[in-house]
Amino acid sequence: MTDSLASGPVVARISRDALRHNARLLARLGSPARLMAVVKADGYGHGAVEVARTLEADGVGAFAVAHTSEAAALRAAGVSGTILVFGQPFEDDLAAASTLDLDVMAGSLEAVRRIEVAARIGAPLRVHAKVETGLNRLGLDPAEVPEALRRLREAPGVTVAGLWSHLATSDAFADVQADALAAFDGLAPDVPRHLTASGPLVDGHGVRIDPRGFVRCGIALYGLAPDGNPATPARVGLRPALALESRVVRLRTLAPGETVSYGRRFVASQPTRIATVSVGYADGLPRLLSNRGWMGIDGQRAPISGVVCMDMTMLDLGDPAGPMAASVREGDRVAAMGPGGPSLEEVAAWAETIPYEIATGLGNRVPRVYVD
Numbered sequence: 001m002t003d004s005l006a007s008g009p010v011v012a013r014i015s016r017d018a019l020r021h022n023a024r025l026l027a028r029l030g031s032p033a034r035l036m037a038v039v040k041a042d043g044y045g046h047g048a049v050e051v052a053r054t055l056e057a058d059g060v061g062a063f064a065v066a067h068t069s070e071a072a073a074l075r076a077a078g079v080s081g082t083i084l085v086f087g088q089p090f091e092d093d094l095a096a097a098s099t100l101d102l103d104v105m106a107g108s109l110e111a112v113r114r115i116e117v118a119a120r121i122g123a124p125l126r127v128h129a130k131v132e133t134g135l136n137r138l139g140l141d142p143a144e145v146p147e148a149l150r151r152l153r154e155a156p157g158v159t160v161a162g163l164w165s166h167l168a169t170s171d172a173f174a175d176v177q178a179d180a181l182a183a184f185d186g187l188a189p190d191v192p193r194h195l196t197a198s199g200p201l202v203d204g205h206g207v208r209i210d211p212r213g214f215v216r217c218g219i220a221l222y223g224l225a226p227d228g229n230p231a232t233p234a235r236v237g238l239r240p241a242l243a244l245e246s247r248v249v250r251l252r253t254l255a256p257g258e259t260v261s262y263g264r265r266f267v268a269s270q271p272t273r274i275a276t277v278s279v280g281y282a283d284g285l286p287r288l289l290s291n292r293g294w295m296g297i298d299g300q301r302a303p304i305s306g307v308v309c310m311d312m313t314m315l316d317l318g319d320p321a322g323p324m325a326a327s328v329r330e331g332d333r334v335a336a337m338g339p340g341g342p343s344l345e346e347v348a349a350w351a352e353t354i355p356y357e358i359a360t361g362l363g364n365r366v367p368r369v370y371v372d
């Protein structure tokens, strides 16, 4: 990253220290199972390659993505640990899995059949059979599991590397799902289990640690709250890794009755200093923050005024003679999200969504700058 991009109009600063800290914390919570760092969706917006490289250098040995293309990008970048692809594999995925040494899942008997065919052509495959225990999204029905395991075990070149499921909640239903997976303990005592993601690990429900298995953590790895509660990261000792930073590109004073942004939805009721900031919904700042929420500027909170535009957002600095208006200059840095500004959890609440969507929604054009 060149210096000019690092100080450009909008930048996501990502702390490698925070990533390492969070990974070590989660590894401790999940011990003796191993941490599988979930880096799908470009590392929840944080940059999958950099996140995986940083964590692999710090001793994390397993990663997960949703699509084969994401796994291929990690291998191309030199990531050498286990990479599990969460998505249902088709023929092309299986061919790539054997070439790129990826772990695949089997989430239906149809997928088991495709794996048998791929293995017959000589491709060695490590397979994690996924069991449907309550999310009702992607997985073998429990009644199909004995047949799936038998066929996978008999398929030449196939290693059954895991039996796993995914939780629908982190409340008491997680225990119900954990029990449903544990029902196969007798049938497959030799196969490692994995079930637990960030939420259960952080708040305790459904945590069943198989010492040979994994805990698959995404959101908490990035220091964000699985339950969306802004207080959760500090409560459990997680550090937010990402700060979205922008700059003031224009300052002007409005007379009473003048309006701000498209649709004229902010009307100045008194003389008001307005800062235009170069971050908008194309950068991942939700448009639902229009006339809602604030950003951090010069250690103070400046409310968003008017609708969020594609590339710019306006902030209300208040009375032109007041302390905030007096201190802010064109070029000043603005904390749009993360440390110094509202947390991603707060932004998510304003936008009526979850921190996962805010993080993964960060715009492609926003340079990611990694700091130690």
Ligand SMILES: Cc1ncc(COP(=O)(O)O)c(C=O)c1O
Residues within 6 Å of the ligand: 038, 086, 166, 197, 198, 199, 216, 217, 218, 219, 220, 226
């Ligand atoms: C199958 C699977 N496991 C684990 C995770 C990680 O979940 P979290 O980000 O809540 O830790 C995900 C994320 O959606 C997932 O799809």
